[in-house]
Amino acid sequence: MDAAEFRRRGKEMVDYVADYLENIEKRPVYPDLEPGYLRSLIPNEAPLEPESYEDIIKDVERVIMPGVTHWHSPYFFAYFPAASSYPAMVADMLCGAIGCIGFSWAASPACTELETVMLDWLGKMLQLPECFIAGTHGRGGGVIQGTASEATLMSLLAARCKAVRRVQAINAKKSESEILSKLVAYTSDQAHSSVERAALIGAVMMRKVPTDNHYAVRKEMLKKMVEEDKAAGLIPFYFCATLGTTPSCENMWMHIDAAYAGSAFVCPEFRPLLNGVEFADSFNFNPHKWLLVNFDCSAMWVKERADIIGHWQIPLGRRFRSLKMWFVFRMYGLKGLQAHIRKQVALAKEFESLVRADKRFEICAEVVLGLVCFRLKGSNELNQELLKRITKSREIHLVPCQLSGRFVLRFAICARSTESHHIQQAWQHITQLTFDALVYAGSVSSVCKTCLGVNSVFRVVELRLNYFAKNVLRTL
Amino acid sequence: MDAAEFRRRGKEMVDYVADYLENIEKRPVYPDLEPGYLRSLIPNEAPLEPESYEDIIKDVERVIMPGVTHWHSPYFFAYFPAASSYPAMVADMLCGAIGCIGFSWAASPACTELETVMLDWLGKMLQLPECFIAGTHGRGGGVIQGTASEATLMSLLAARCKAVRRVQAINAKKSESEILSKLVAYTSDQAHSSVERAALIGAVMMRKVPTDNHYAVRKEMLKKMVEEDKAAGLIPFYFCATLGTTPSCENMWMHIDAAYAGSAFVCPEFRPLLNGVEFADSFNFNPHKWLLVNFDCSAMWVKERADIIGHWQIPLGRRFRSLKMWFVFRMYGLKGLQAHIRKQVALAKEFESLVRADKRFEICAEVVLGLVCFRLKGSNELNQELLKRITKSREIHLVPCQLSGRFVLRFAICARSTESHHIQQAWQHITQLTFDALVYAGSVSSVCKTCLGVNSVFRVVELRLNYFAKNVLRTL
Numbered sequence: 048m049d050a051a052e053f054r055r056r057g058k059e060m061v062d063y064v065a066d067y068l069e070n071i072e073k074r075p076v077y078p079d080l081e082p083g084y085l086r087s088l089i090p091n092e093a094p095l096e097p098e099s100y101e102d103i104i105k106d107v108e109r110v111i112m113p114g115v116t117h118w119h120s121p122y123f124f125a126y127f128p129a130a131s132s133y134p135a136m137v138a139d140m141l142c143g144a145i146g147c148i149g150f151s152w153a154a155s156p157a158c159t160e161l162e163t164v165m166l167d168w169l170g171k172m173l174q175l176p177e178c179f180i181a182g183t184h185g186r187g188g189g190v191i192q193g194t195a196s197e198a199t200l201m202s203l204l205a206a207r208c209k210a211v212r213r214v215q216a217i218n219a220k221k222s223e224s225e226i227l228s229k230l231v232a233y234t235s236d237q238a239h240s241s242v243e244r245a246a247l248i249g250a251v252m253m254r255k256v257p258t259d260n261h262y263a264v265r266k267e268m269l270k271k272m273v274e275e276d277k278a279a280g281l282i283p284f285y286f287c288a289t290l291g292t293t294p295s296c297e298n299m300w301m302h303i304d305a306a307y308a309g310s311a312f313v314c315p316e317f318r319p320l321l322n323g324v325e326f327a328d329s330f331n332f333n334p335h336k337w338l339l340v341n342f343d344c345s346a347m348w349v350k351e352r353a354d355i356i357g358h359w360q361i362p363l364g365r366r367f368r369s370l371k372m373w374f375v376f377r378m379y380g381l382k383g384l385q386a387h388i389r390k391q392v393a394l395a396k397e398f399e400s401l402v403r404a405d406k407r408f409e410i411c412a413e414v415v416l417g418l419v420c421f422r423l424k425g426s427n428e429l430n431q432e433l434l435k436r437i438t439k440s441r442e443i444h445l446v447p448c449q450l451s452g453r454f455v456l457r458f459a460i461c462a463r464s465t466e467s468h469h470i471q472q473a474w475q476h477i478t479q480l481t482f483d484a485l486v487y488a489g490s491v492s493s494v495c496k497t498c499l500g501v502n503s504v505f506r507v508v509e510l511r512l513n514y515f516a517k518n519v520l521r522t523l
Numbered sequence: 524m525d526a527a528e529f530r531r532r533g534k535e536m537v538d539y540v541a542d543y544l545e546n547i548e549k550r551p552v553y554p555d556l557e558p559g560y561l562r563s564l565i566p567n568e569a570p571l572e573p574e575s576y577e578d579i580i581k582d583v584e585r586v587i588m589p590g591v592t593h594w595h596s597p598y599f600f601a602y603f604p605a606a607s608s609y610p611a612m613v614a615d616m617l618c619g620a621i622g623c624i625g626f627s628w629a630a631s632p633a634c635t636e637l638e639t640v641m642l643d644w645l646g647k648m649l650q651l652p653e654c655f656i657a658g659t660h661g662r663g664g665g666v667i668q669g670t671a672s673e674a675t676l677m678s679l680l681a682a683r684c685k686a687v688r689r690v691q692a693i694n695a696k697k698s699e700s701e702i703l704s705k706l707v708a709y710t711s712d713q714a715h716s717s718v719e720r721a722a723l724i725g726a727v728m729m730r731k732v733p734t735d736n737h738y739a740v741r742k743e744m745l746k747k748m749v750e751e752d753k754a755a756g757l758i759p760f761y762f763c764a765t766l767g768t769t770p771s772c773e774n775m776w777m778h779i780d781a782a783y784a785g786s787a788f789v790c791p792e793f794r795p796l797l798n799g800v801e802f803a804d805s806f807n808f809n810p811h812k813w814l815l816v817n818f819d820c821s822a823m824w825v826k827e828r829a830d831i832i833g834h835w836q837i838p839l840g841r842r843f844r845s846l847k848m849w850f851v852f853r854m855y856g857l858k859g860l861q862a863h864i865r866k867q868v869a870l871a872k873e874f875e876s877l878v879r880a881d882k883r884f885e886i887c888a889e890v891v892l893g894l895v896c897f898r899l900k901g902s903n904e905l906n907q908e909l910l911k912r913i914t915k916s917r918e919i920h921l922v923p924c925q926l927s928g929r930f931v932l933r934f935a936i937c938a939r940s941t942e943s944h945h946i947q948q949a950w951q952h953i954t955q956l957t958f959d960a961l962v963y964a965g966s967v968s969s970v971c972k973t974c975l976g977v978n979s980v981f982r983v984v985e986l987r988l989n990y991f992a993k994n995v996l997r998t999l
Contacts, residue, residue, distance in 0.1 A: 048854055050541045053609035057540070060613050061533035064620040065526045078632055085636035086659065093644040097856040100610075103849075107617065111846070114633030118623045126630065131622045133529035134576075137536050139619050141583065143817055144540040146607045147594045154602065156554050157590030160561035168569040183562065193669060194838035204724060224704030227726055241839055248680060248837075250703055250726040341619055342842060361724075361837055362670035363717055366818060370587070373579070378524055380573040 048100065056100055057140075063104075064136070068119060068464070075441040076120045078113060085114055116444065121465040122473060125446040127307050128391075128417070128461040132339040138374035139341060148364040155367070162191055162369040169334070169346055169372065172381055173312045176325045179348040189348040190355075191368050195306040196241035197361055198331035198347040203232060203245045203285055205355045206300030206328070210284035213298065227251065231276050232285040235264045239304070242287045252281070260451075262412075264289065273299075288327070303327045306345075310337035311392070311416050314385045320415075328354070337417070339379060339387060339463065340371045391417045391460040394470055398458055401474040407481065411450050417460040420450060423481065427454035429488050436480040443473045524576065532576055533616075539580075540612070544595060547940070551917040552596045554589060561590055592920065597941040598949060601922040603783050604867075604893070604937040608815040614850035615817060624840040631843070638667055638845040645810070645822055645848065648857055649788045652801045655824040665824040666831075667844050671782040672717035673837055674807035674823040679708060679721045679761055681831045682776030682804070686760035689774065703727060707752050708761040711740045715780070718763045728757070738888075738926075740765065749775075764803070779803045782821075786813035787868070787892050790861045796891075804830070813893070815855060815863060815939065816847045867893045867936040870946050874934055877950040883957065887926050893936040896926060899957065903930035905964050912956040919949045 048056065088110045118129045149158035163181050166189025170180050181188030192198045207230060214226045227250060234242045236255040246253035254272060256264045273283045285300045303324060309332020311317040324330055331347040334340040349355055379387070399414045402421045411420040422430045431454055434447055448457050458473075524532065564586045594605045625634035642665025643656050657664030668674045683706060690702045703726060710718045712731040722729035730748060732740045749759045761776045779800060785808020787793040800806055805825045811818040825831055855863070875890045878897045887896040898906045907930055910923055924933050934949075 048609040048613075050545050050609070053613070054537055054541050056609075056613050057537035057616070058534045060616045061530055061537060064533070064616060065530050067620055069526050080632065082628060082632070083636070083659070085633060086640055089640060091643075092647050093852040094856045095858055097859050098853045100854065103853050111621075111633045111637065114631070114636060115621055116623055116629065116631040118621075118631070126624070129622050129624050131619075133524040133526070133532075136616070136619045137524075137529070137532050140533070140536045140540060140612070140616060143607075143612045143615050144543055145587075145591055145594075146605050146817060147592055148602070148605050148818060152558060153592065155590070155592040155594070156556065156558070157561060157587045160559070160590060161587065164562055164565060167567070171568050183559070194840050196839050197837055200837060207726075222704075224700070224726075228698075228700030228704070248724065250683075250700075341622060342624060342840060343838075361673055361676065362819070363672050364670050364818060376569040377574045377579050378576065380570045382571055383573050 071117055071120045072122060074117055076117050076122045076444045077441045079441060119462045121462045121469040122443045123461050124458045125444045127459055128337050129342055130335045130339050131341055131463060132375055134374040134378040135341040135371045138370040142367045142370045145367055147367055149367060150363045158367045163188060165369040165372040166346060168376060170348055174318055178350045186352060187350045188352050189346055192345040192347050193343045194345050195304055195331055195333055198345055199242055199287060199304055200245040200248060201355060202302035202329040203249050206285040207249055207251060229282045230284045231281045234287040235289055237262050301327045303330045305332040307336050308416055311388050314388050340375050344368050344371060394460045394465060395419050397467060398470050411455045419458040420455050422455050430454045432488060433481055433484040436484055442476050547593055547596045548598060550593055552593050552598045552920045553917045555917060595938045597938045597945040598919045599937050600934045601920045603935055604813050605818055606811045606815050607817055607939060608851055610850040610854040611817040611847045614846040618843045618846045621843055623843055626839045634843045639664060641845040641848040642822060644852060646824055650794055654826045662828060663826045664828050665822055668821040668823050669819045670821050671780055671807055671809055674821055675717055675763060675780055676721040676724060678778035678805040679725050682761040683725055683727060705758045706760050707757045710763040711765055713738050714763060777803045778805045781808040783812050784892055787864050790864050816851050820844050820847060870936045870941060871895050873943060874946050887931045895934040896931050898931050906930045909957055909960040912960055918952050
């Protein structure tokens with residue numbers, strides 16, 4: 048493909064993309080196939096001779112599309128939103144063309160510098176404390192990570208390094224491995240699995256702080272654990288917090304992970320949820336979830352850039368991802384971003400009202416942002432049966448979660464194109480299937496084990512669910 | 524920007540991208556500006572109201588392009604190639620539109636399955652041993668990582684986990700931290716800095732094996748170090764090898780990192796350099812360097828998928844990156860990919876001949892693939908002066924490296940669009956500046972310190988240089 052063919056094919060692809068997104072709701076939101084479906088549809092080896100573009104693009108509909116879970120369908124309410132917007136897609140084309148590998152300033156100055164300034168723009172939109180803004184003289188600043196998992200790992204590694212240095216400054220004889228064996232990190236027992244994974248990678252102990260019945264870490268509980276650990280000769284050094292937690296002890300690095308919720312803080316009415324961030328050493332959220340900047344773009348800020356210099360990220364190379372932010376922030380403006388968040392929160396409230404109006408259902412956690420956790424009053428089996436029917440129908444897509452041992456359905460407002468009538472239709476669909484599920488449950492004495500088995504394919508992704516419930520966000 | 528505007532702007536961007544790449548050699552390859560240039564060119568805050576697309580696209584030329592190091596200019600010979608091709612760019616547009624977050628099979632089956640099959644295709648193109656191919660029943664298989672650094676880290680973590688389990692199987696009383704404190708990893712003293720970093724992150728000791736005067740790890744030296752360490756009660760568990768090294772002890776995980784060179788193995792004449800890969804537990808190279816698949820796309824294979832299940836990668840989410848591979852492999856065909864590699868190797872040979880024909884210069888390492896390491900016979904200062912002039916002229920772009928304490932210029936064939944006449948012109952330019960540098964050196968008794976200072980901006984990126992020299996590749 049030379050430049051002339053690219054001009055033709057690239058424009059065809061622009062139309063294909065627009066057609067795909069404009070007509071996405073006509074496609075079944077979730078694929079109807081078995082694992083391993085794809086291998087038999089394509090050859091076992093790469094072709095020796097070049098193939099034509101026509102053949103490849105035909106295969107997109109034949110091979111790829113039947114196996115796609117359509118995250119941007121307005122009937123997709125599973126997991127969490129994956130940001131998608133046209134300005135981000137146009138910017139990504141430019142990013143691909145420039146194709147610089149931004150591992151140092153000289154490797155492409157614009158790539159390094161636009162990123163710093165965009166993180167400042169975004170930090171100001173979130174009203175982050177001045178200490179997180181790089182500006183021209185600040186000691187803090189932001190960096191784009193691929194995902195929140197990487198941000199958590201980076202913060203833990205920076206904290207580990209600092210802790211080792213601090214202990215050795217007092218007692219130079221202590222070996223690094225001796226110190227490492229005594230470091231303890233803490234996080235909520237409701238925290239995302241990536242937090243535990245960061246500790247595993249960093250080879251440090253991690254203790255999960257039991258939460259209260261509002262899924263919140265209580266200050267007293269954390270303090271008690273820290274004191275016990277200190278008394279046992281251990282060294283508390285890191286706490287990965289949910290929003291709004293304040294630190295309970297000195298010398299501990301506090302990282303706040305607001306992967307999903309963070310985007311909402313561009314709206315002043317949600318900003319109080321972030322109060323306490325001034326006590327954190329690092330803060331992270333994913334514009335690629337809810338702020339219209341296509342994946343990957345996870346924003347991380349630190350108070351002291353010096354703490355993570357040399358640790359900015361795991362990979363050495365990086366794409367020119369700040370272009371996406373620049374295009375999105377300018378084409379939407381702050382007001383446009385706020386409107387997007389508010390619209391989606393309103394849609395969640397609309398769904399909540401529908402659920403509350405039906406006495407057969409209950410709401411399982413306060414609806415603060417764009418997620419509604421609900422269930423049929425009754426057994427876990429009954430709710431599993433309902434979800435099984437929803438999934439099988441492939442008209443809408445939801446995934447479950449566990450809350451205090453209860454099987455709960457999550458209804459997340461995801462696609463940018465979701466409107467009120469999609470919510471209404473989704474609810475109508477759910478109530479219809481509810482009828483079937485209740486009839487089924489009534490007709491069989493107990494729900495059989497196979498129903499449970501089928502659901503195992505939707506392994507419960509431990510989403511950062513707890514961030515959404517207001518109770519969790521209460522400052523300790 | 525709605526779908527209609529995206530159709531228009533997206534197509535304009537396709538033309539912008541094609542124009543950019545068709546005319547890239549008219550731009551100075553390296554920017555002429557000072558760190559911090561960008562901040563003053565744009566506002567301090569995001570706009571409140573949306574801006575027009577025209578304003579943004581105008582700013583691309585005003586703000587971004589002056590700060591871009593043009594990696595795809597045919598006059599860019601710095602660092603290493605960053606792959607770029609039109610089929611990859613078209614595929615990336617599709618990837619952005621589908622916008623699924625592939626963290627599990629159900630999250631988008633096509634994303635998981637195409638990746639597995641594409642890694643099989645690529646593995647077969649490289650004639651990897653059967654044990655690395657997933658197929659329908661294999662225990663091995665491949666995965667796309669963001670970068671080689673991540674692949675190295677993943678392999679080290681898998682090896683660490685296996686080693687801890689192995690020791691505890693024999694002696695259940697040993698604590699994990701006790702075992703960790705005794706684990707030792709090894710790598711060449713010429714290895715990329717990311718290898719050392721992986722050990723730092725994983726909190727294990729790493730010993731650098733001194734290389735011989737061909738920059739090669741000698742089997743005897745590694746064996747000696749391993750035996751010393753065992754005698755001292757330590758537990759050797761991991762060796763990150765350069766190409767063609769064979770393992771010297773059991774129970775050690777061997778990872779082979781061929782980040783740049785790996786692409787060349789699609790050509791049978793270069794494949795012998797990979798002999799010995801059958802002894803490795805994991806192997807990695809970057810199609811995003813030299814195989815025309817735009818960044819990021821680092822291919823990693825393991826013999827036992829079970830070893831890295833749960834460790835496939837650091838981030839949880841992932842883009843649908845295999846689409847790029849699928850488009851590129853099919854539109855080029857194996858023959859097209861081979862032709863690309865062979866053309867670039869021939870260009871390196873052409874440059875080598877030019878250097879060898881000029882008695883003032885010397886070649887510093889055998890030219891095996893696309894990199895030529897050369898220098899002026901004489902002092903490091905003289906070579907630094909020459910590079911300073913090259914950089915300042917901004918007609919071509921090179922970076923230096925250190926080889927055995929000598930300041931060496933690296934000339935890497937990078938852009939897909941580089942042709943013989945660019946090589947000829949680059950050499951003409953270098954010889955002209957050589958004349959100036961020699962005159963300058965003759966006119967001043969010793970090169971002043973500031974010349975050295977200026978060069979510090981091009982911090983010597985420890986490239987995987989050593990992989991290129993044939994001597995290094997010799998099987999132990």
